[in-house]
Amino acid sequence: MKMLDRQEYDDLMSYLKPVFKKIWAHENDERQKVGKSLDAFQFGFPINNIWLYLTGKNGEKFYIIFNVSFFSMISAQIKQAQTQYPENFGTGNADDVMDALYQVSNYKGWGDKNAYLAYLVDHCCCYVVFRVNGEFGDVLRIDLFRAIKPNKNTPGKNDVVGGLLHVLKHFSLDGKNLATGTDKNDVFDVCHIIYLIAMAFRQKKTVKGNSCKYEALQKLQSGTGHAVFYRNPDTGVYYLNTYFYDKRYL
Numbered sequence: 001m002k003m004l005d006r007q008e009y010d011d012l013m014s015y016l017k018p019v020f021k022k023i024w025a026h027e028n029d030e031r032q033k034v035g036k037s038l039d040a041f042q043f044g045f046p047i048n049n050i051w052l053y054l055t056g057k058n059g060e061k062f063y064i065i066f067n068v069s070f071f072s073m074i075s076a077q078i079k080q081a082q083t084q085y086p087e088n089f090g091t092g093n094a095d096d097v098m099d100a101l102y103q104v105s106n107y108k109g110w111g112d113k114n115a116y117l118a119y120l121v122d123h124c125c126c127y128v129v130f131r132v133n134g135e136f137g138d139v140l141r142i143d144l145f146r147a148i149k150p151n152k153n154t155p156g157k158n159d160v161v162g163g164l165l166h167v168l169k170h171f172s173l174d175g176k177n178l179a180t181g182t183d184k185n186d187v188f189d190v191c192h193i194i195y196l197i198a199m200a201f202r203q204k205k206t207v208k209g210n211s212c213k214y215e216a217l218q219k220l221q222s223g224t225g226h227a228v229f230y231r232n233p234d235t236g237v238y239y240l241n242t243y244f245y246d247k248r249y250l
Contacts, residue, residue, distance in 0.1 A: 002052045004063075009047045012063060012129065015136045017043060022235040023141065027122075038122055042067050053195070055202065058132065062198055065127040073101075073124060073144060074164070074190040080104045082176055090177035093157040094148050097165065097179055120144050125163075128198045140201050140229065140238040142194065162241055167193060170244040185222070185245050196220070197243050200227035204238075214238070217246070224248075 004012070024041040031038050049071065051064045078101070082089055085100035098117060102108065107116040124144040130137045146162030160166045160180065169181030171193060177183075178190065187193055196218065204214040204227070212233055218225035226246035229238045 002054065004047055004050055004052050006047075008052075009050065012050070012065075012136070013044070016065075016127070016129065016139070019139050019235070019237065023237055026232065026235050040123070042123070053198070055199070059134075060130065060132045060202070062128060062130045062202070064194060064198060065129070067123065067125060069120070069124045070126045070142075070144060074194065077101060077104055078168070078178060078190055079173065082173065082178065086176060089179065090182045091157075092151070092154055092180050092182075094160045094165075094180055095158050097160075098148070117148065121147065126194065128194075128201055130202060138201070138238060139236075140198070140240065142197065142240045146239075162239065164190075164193070164240070167197070167240070167243045170242075183244075193243070196225055197227060197240060200225055200243065201229065201238070204229055213241075220245075 020041065020043050024038065027041075028038040045065050045067065049066045049068070051066075052061060053064070054061045081097075081100035081104045084104060088096040088100040091097075098113065102113045102116050105116060107119065110116075111119075121143070126142050128140040128142065143163035145160045145165040147160075148158050149161055151157040151159040160169070165179050168179035168190070169177075170183045171178050171185045171187050172183065173187060173189070175184060175186060200216040200218040203216040203218060205216065207213040207215055212231045214229040214231060216225075216227040216229075218227065223245035225243060227243045228241040230241050231238050
């Protein structure tokens with residue numbers, strides 16, 4: 001990981017500004033369909049909330065741009081919730097995980113759990129942007145989660161749809177589950193999963209028969225990472241559907 005200089009930071013922000021406008025407009029349109037609105041949207045990011053990585057291939061690099069709530073979540077709050085409320089993880093019910101996250105959050109002084117979940121859906125995310133030979137390219141948005149919906153396979157339980165929390169059900173930390181699932185795939189921290197997803201994003205290929213769906217298989221020492229992305233045709237921005245270790249390729 002490297003630090004950006006001021007010129008590189010300015011170039012990146014200039015590139016992202018029209019992209020962010022498209023995202024905001026699209027997200028707001030989707031909410032208005034159900035009588036809601038996206039009242040605020042983050043366009044600016046401090047330089048110390050941006051991580052720069054060099055891939056070592058043909059001058060290629062990528063940036064991970066975190067908003068404060070997402071970085072706080074992946075660097076501290078998920079682990080804190082897992083430590084203080086271990087019984088809420090690995091239950092197959094997203095409500096349990098959300099209860100634990102709400103309890104360790106600073107949001108309790110502002111609103112109830114439903115307001116907290118709405119805040120996370122609207123604002124908690126990061127972005128990945130690649131740059132090759134000086135040219136910026138595709139933009140990936142990684143939400144904490146996109147929605148919570150009834151679990152199709154287990155009546156009475158809810159599931160996380162899309163984003164990082166959907167991914168974390170496939171991973172663990174020190175043998176302890178990181179979300180709703182029971183898979184034991186240890187990572188040394190949650191931030192590393194974001195790095196793996198970003199590296200998989202550069203390998204994405206269109207899924208045959210679906211021009212908006214992309215997949216990537218990523219060979220790792222610990223297994224084969226399988227990433228799935230969705231490209232929004234209105235904005236051109238990619239969203240993370242899932243990432244997991246695919247045992248078919250062991």
